[in-house]
Amino acid sequence: MRTGRPRGFCIDTALDRAMTVFWRKGYEGASLADLTEAMGINPPSLYAAFGNKEGLFRAVLERYDERRKGLMDKVLTAPDAKSVARLFLEGVAEFTVDTEGRNPPGCLLVQSGLSCSDQDIPDALAQHRAEKEKALRERFERDRKDGGLPKSADPAALARYLVAMANGMCVQAAAGATAKELHDVVELALMAWPEAEKKPAKKLQRAV
Amino acid sequence: MRTGRPRGFCIDTALDRAMTVFWRKGYEGASLADLTEAMGINPPSLYAAFGNKEGLFRAVLERYDERRKGLMDKVLTAPDAKSVARLFLEGVAEFTVDTEGRNPPGCLLVQSGLSCSDQDIPDALAQHRAEKEKALRERFERDRKDGGLPKSADPAALARYLVAMANGMCVQAAAGATAKELHDVVELALMAWPEAEKKPAKKLQRAV
DNA sequence: ATAGTTTTGTAGCGAACGCTACGGATATAG
DNA sequence: CTATATCCGTAGCGTTCGCTACAAAACTAT
Numbered sequence: 001m002r003t004g005r006p007r008g009f010c011i012d013t014a015l016d017r018a019m020t021v022f023w024r025k026g027y028e029g030a031s032l033a034d035l036t037e038a039m040g041i042n043p044p045s046l047y048a049a050f051g052n053k054e055g056l057f058r059a060v061l062e063r064y065d066e067r068r069k070g071l072m073d074k075v076l077t078a079p080d081a082k083s084v085a086r087l088f089l090e091g092v093a094e095f096t097v098d099t100e101g102r103n104p105p106g107c108l109l110v111q112s113g114l115s116c117s118d119q120d121i122p123d124a125l126a127q128h129r130a131e132k133e134k135a136l137r138e139r140f141e142r143d144r145k146d147g148g149l150p151k152s153a154d155p156a157a158l159a160r161y162l163v164a165m166a167n168g169m170c171v172q173a174a175a176g177a178t179a180k181e182l183h184d185v186v187e188l189a190l191m192a193w194p195e196a197e198k199k200p201a202k203k204l205q206r207a208v
Numbered sequence: 209m210r211t212g213r214p215r216g217f218c219i220d221t222a223l224d225r226a227m228t229v230f231w232r233k234g235y236e237g238a239s240l241a242d243l244t245e246a247m248g249i250n251p252p253s254l255y256a257a258f259g260n261k262e263g264l265f266r267a268v269l270e271r272y273d274e275r276r277k278g279l280m281d282k283v284l285t286a287p288d289a290k291s292v293a294r295l296f297l298e299g300v301a302e303f304t305v306d307t308e309g310r311n312p313p314g315c316l317l318v319q320s321g322l323s324c325s326d327q328d329i330p331d332a333l334a335q336h337r338a339e340k341e342k343a344l345r346e347r348f349e350r351d352r353k354d355g356g357l358p359k360s361a362d363p364a365a366l367a368r369y370l371v372a373m374a375n376g377m378c379v380q381a382a383a384g385a386t387a388k389e390l391h392d393v394v395e396l397a398l399m400a401w402p403e404a405e406k407k408p409a410k411k412l413q414r415a416v
Numbered sequence: 417a418t419a420g421t422t423t424t425g426t427a428g429c430g431a432a433c434g435c436t437a438c439g440g441a442t443a444t445a446g
Numbered sequence: 447c448t449a450t451a452t453c454c455g456t457a458g459c460g461t462t463c464g465c466t467a468c469a470a471a472a473c474t475a476t
Contacts, residue, residue, distance in 0.1 A: 001473095001474060001475090002421095002422085002473090002474080003420075003421050003422070003473070003474045003475070004420085004421040004422025004423070004472080004473060004474075005421080005422050005423040005424070005471065005472040005473050005474095006422085006423075006472075006473060007422085007423065007424095008423070008424070008472095023323065024323060025323055025324065025325045026234070026236065026321070026322070026323035026324055026325075028234065028236040028237050029236050029323060029324045029325035029326075030325070031325070031462080031463070031464085032463075032464055032465075033462085033463085034325075041424090042424070042425055042426085043425095043464085043465070043466080044423080044424070044425075044426095044465090044466075044467095045423070045424070045425090046465095047464095047465070047466075048422085048423070048424095049423095052464080052465075053464065053465090104323075106322065106323075110322065110379060111322045111323040112323055113234070114234070114314065114318065114319045114322065114379065114382055115231065115232060115233055115234035115237060115312075115314075115319040115320055115382070116233060116234055116237045117233045117234075117237035117238070117239070117242075118237075122382065122383075126382075126383035126384070129379075129383065130383070154392065157389075157392040157393065157395075157396060158396065160380065160385075160389060160392065160393055161392075161393050161396040161397065163376070163380070164373060164376030164377050164379070164380055164393050165372060165373065165376055166376065167375065167376040167379040167380070168371070168372030168373055168374065168375040168376030168377075168379070169372050169376075171318060171322065171337075171372070171375040171376070171379075172368065172371070172372055172375070174322055174323070174330070174334075175330075175334035175337065175338070176334070177368075181365075181368060184362065184365040184368065184369075185365065185368050185369050185372050187365075188365060188366065188369040188400050189369065189397075189400060190400075191399070191400035191401075191402075192396050192397060192398075192399035192400035193399075194399075209443095209444065209445090210443090210444080210451095210452085211443070211444045211445070211450070211451050211452070212442080212443055212444075212450085212451040212452025212453065213441065213442040213443045213444095213451080213452050213453040213454075214442075214443060214452080214453075215452085215453065215454095216442095216453070216454070239432075239433070239434085240433075240434055240435075241432085241433085249454090250454070250455055250456085251434085251435070251436080251455095252435090252436075252437095252453080252454070252455075252456095253453070253454065253455090254435095255434095255435070255436075256452085256453070256454095260434080260435075261434065261435090
C-alpha cells in the first residue's frame, strides 16, 4: 500500500478544470492563480502532482486526447472514406460550438497557444494535431489500396485538407460561429471529396 | 508647423517591427521589453505614441490590413468567382509560409491571440478576420446575381468556407507546412467550388 | 505507540510584468 | 534671446508572475 497522506483531490477532475482555463485564456493567459482556483487546490499540490505549469499543460493535452478518443475511433472505423471525412468534420462542427456549455467554443489544440513566448507550447500542440492528421492519412492509404479511394487520390493531401478544414472551423467557432454555419461549411468541404473508382468491398470488416 | 521636439523614429517602421514580435510570440507572450527592443525605442516613446500595449496592438492590426490591402484588392477584382477563390487561397498559401523570411509563418490575425486573459484581444482579431469574410461574401452575392454563381449557391457559406480554409492553412503553416503542401490543399478545396449556371458576363468591367 | 512518508495550507520568495514620473534635449513661436 | 511644446532616456513605481520553504496534518509500516 502506498504510504503517506493521501491526495485530497482527483487528478482527472483537476485536469478537466484546468483544461477549461487553458482553453478559455490560452497557455500564457492562464495564471497559476486562475488554475489553482479553478482546480480547487493550492500551488504546492499542483506542483507536487504536475511538476510545473508546462507539465500541467501537457497532462491536460493528454487528458484532452483521452476524452476525444471515442469520437476519433468512431470516425476512423466508418465504412468508407467519405464517411470518415463526413463524420470527422461533422464531429468537429458539433464539438467546437459546444451547445451544452461544457467546453469553451473552439478546440483546445488550436486555441490555447499558436504563438507563445516559449516555442515549446506551440510545438506540443502541433504534435498533438499532427497525430490526428496521421491517423486520417493512414486510414485513407488503406482506402486507396482497396479501391475506396481512386488511385489518383493523395491520402496525405486529403488528410491535410480535412485537418485544415477542422482547424479553420475551430477558429470560426471560437469567434462565435453557430452550428448551422459550420455545418454549411462541412457540406461544401465534402463536395471536394473524390469519388471511388469502384465500389469498396463493403462486406469486409475493416481492420483498425 | 508642429511645435516641440520631433519624433525620433518612424511610426510605420516601429509598427512593422512590433508586428513581428506579436506574430511570433502572441499578444500576451510579447512583453514590453520584447517590443521596445525590437522597435528600437524606450517605453515612454511607445506609450506616448500608442497609449498602451493594447493600443499598440490595435495599431499593428491596422498596419497589417494596410499591408495586405493590395493582395485583397487583386483577389476581389478577379474576373469570376472561382478566380476569386483561387487567388485568395493561393495568396494565403504563399503568404503564410513566408519564403522570404520577412514574416513569421502563419497569419497575424490567427496566431497572435485566439485565447487571452483579456477577451478584447480575441474579439479584435475576430473582427478583422470578419471584415475579409464580408468582402468575399459581398463579391459572391454580386456573382450570384449576374450568373457567375448558380442561384443554388450560398454566398455567405462560400465566403465562410474560404475563410475557414484560409485560417486552417494558417494553423498548418505555423506548424511548419511547406508551400507545396498548402497548394495541394488549395487544389482540393477548389474542387468543392460550384460551377456557373451560365457563362458570366466577362465583357463587363466589374465594379469594386 | 513511534517512525517514516506524502500531502496540505500559509505565507512569501525573486523576477518579470505593464507602465510612468521626471528632468534634460530639441524643436517652433514670438 | 525667452517661452512653450513635444520627445527622449533613465530609473523605478506597484502589481502580478511562476514557484517554493516550511510546518502541521494524515496516512502506512513496524
